[in-house]
Amino acid sequence: MFKGLGVAGSISIIDTLSGDVLVEFEYDANDPIRSALLMPIAVGECHVDGVSTAYVANVVSGMVTIVDVDALALIGNIPVTLAPDGQTGLDLLNTLQVPIQTPVSPDERWVATAVLSLTTIPRANTGSPDHVAIIDTSVNEVVAFVPTPAGTHGINWGAKLGGGYYAYVTSQHANVLTIIDPDPDGDGDGHDAAVVGTILLANGSPGAGVTDGVGGQGVKPLPLAHDGWIQKTVALSGTGGLSAEVEGWLALLTDDQKKPEGPHGPDVQPFCFCAAGAPCGNEDPSAGCANSTGAGALLAHMGSTSVTSDDLVLTTTGLPANQFGLLFMGSGELELPFGDGLLCVGPGSTGGFRFPPRSSGPDGSFSEGPVVGFTHANFPPSGRILTGQTWSFLAWYRDPTGPCGAAFNVSHGLRATFEP
Numbered sequence: 001m002f003k004g005l006g007v008a009g010s011i012s013i014i015d016t017l018s019g020d021v022l023v024e025f026e027y028d029a030n031d032p033i034r035s036a037l038l039m040p041i042a043v044g045e046c047h048v049d050g051v052s053t054a055y056v057a058n059v060v061s062g063m064v065t066i067v068d069v070d071a072l073a074l075i076g077n078i079p080v081t082l083a084p085d086g087q088t089g090l091d092l093l094n095t096l097q098v099p100i101q102t103p104v105s106p107d108e109r110w111v112a113t114a115v116l117s118l119t120t121i122p123r124a125n126t127g128s129p130d131h132v133a134i135i136d137t138s139v140n141e142v143v144a145f146v147p148t149p150a151g152t153h154g155i156n157w158g159a160k161l162g163g164g165y166y167a168y169v170t171s172q173h174a175n176v177l178t179i180i181d182p183d184p185d186g187d188g189d190g191h192d193a194a195v196v197g198t199i200l201l202a203n204g205s206p207g208a209g210v211t212d213g214v215g216g217q218g219v220k221p222l223p224l225a226h227d228g229w230i231q232k233t234v235a236l237s238g239t240g241g242l243s244a245e246v247e248g249w250l251a252l253l254t255d256d257q258k259k260p261e262g263p264h265g266p267d268v269q270p271f272c273f274c275a276a277g278a279p280c281g282n283e284d285p286s287a288g289c290a291n292s293t294g295a296g297a298l299l300a301h302m303g304s305t306s307v308t309s310d311d312l313v314l315t316t317t318g319l320p321a322n323q324f325g326l327l328f329m330g331s332g333e334l335e336l337p338f339g340d341g342l343l344c345v346g347p348g349s350t351g352g353f354r355f356p357p358r359s360s361g362p363d364g365s366f367s368e369g370p371v372v373g374f375t376h377a378n379f380p381p382s383g384r385i386l387t388g389q390t391w392s393f394l395a396w397y398r399d400p401t402g403p404c405g406a407a408f409n410v411s412h413g414l415r416a417t418f419e420p
Contacts, residue, residue, distance in 0.1 A: 076093070101154060166179050316365060327354075389418050
């Protein structure tokens with residue numbers, strides 16, 4: 001955010017469950033990292049070696065600030081703008097360039113920062129006034145400056161046919177969509193990142209003018225391939241909850257693109273959404289079966305699946321207020337009518353285990369965790385979460401005025417594979 005009337009700003013980390021600001025990093029001219037917090041404007045987030053990491057673009061300093069979200073700490077700054085002679089590390093007054101949108105690729109391997117130029121002067125490195133800076137998240141360095149059309153502004157990642165991802169770029173003063181491959185030869189080295197295509201956005205329709213297709217606005221590739229989004233769509237495949245067009249998109253994705261968190265993100269997958277087969281027609285294709293609130297309960301996670309870290313917390317939202325519920329854990333999966341919902345988790349070969357009852361409170365939610373430590377302190381050996389195991393979770397809760405009259409319901413399932 002910006003602070004006061006000047007260009008000094010700050011970065012805040014917010015707990016999305018409570019709404020609390022956990023920490024705010026304010027501009028400090030005497031601090032080597034916080035001195036770059038001049039008009040922070042955009043952020044991308046991913047996991048690097050299991051650590052939640054954010055990349056924040058700063059307009060005036062020309063830097064992308066790296067944030068260790070888990071440790072609530074700033075790590076450093078990456079210069080992404082260029083002076084006409086190709087120098088980096090200079091501010092807006094010296095470069096007349098502005099970093100804007102800075103998304104992270106779904107596989108969390110690359111950051112692409114759109115850099116808009118306020119002049120028409122080409123840069124020695126690129127031959128263009130504008131560019132996209134490709135950052136390698138494994139080293140947190142720019143590995144390529146890719147020239148782009150005038151007014152580079154909007155950028156997002158979409159799935160590449162056969163594997164990997166393209167960055168799609170829009171520009172304020174050019175009516176084309178620029179397509180960038182961060183690793184054309186697939187060797188893991190982004191120094192050869194390049195423009196591999198363009199799409200003309202002007203359609204030539206009656207009444208279209210010379211500015212048809214320009215603007216540099218946000219990009220929404222379909223299917224939306226980012227971690228946490230694509231898995232929910234994939235989970236609906238074959239259930240009848242998707243159109244034939246969307247099913248066609250999913251058929252073109254690789255297994256890694258259907259589950260993009262890879263080695264960086266937590267191995268947690270939602271499943272068994274109530275897209276069909278609800279007990280009384282109370283479907284909700286993006287959660288558990290609908291309850292008395294009109295929608296289904298959603299089971300979400302925060303933290304990692306690391307047994308050592310023991311920071312995985314599961315939170316159930318969308319519940320009727322002030323009702324009791326509890327988390328259930330098992331190694332089996334099924335899909336059977338159960339109360340007003342679908343029972344997605346069974347005991348399997350290990351047996352089933354119940355966590356203590358919790359109240360949903362006035363906001364209709366409850367949390368459980370960290371779950372690993374709880375299982376070791378309270379469950380028998382067969383129920384203690386260990387490295388390499390996969391466990392499934394769902395939330396059971398009371399719903400006296402639920403739509404089917406059973407007085408209870410359940411969330412969808414959440415599957416977690418645990419690591420060291």
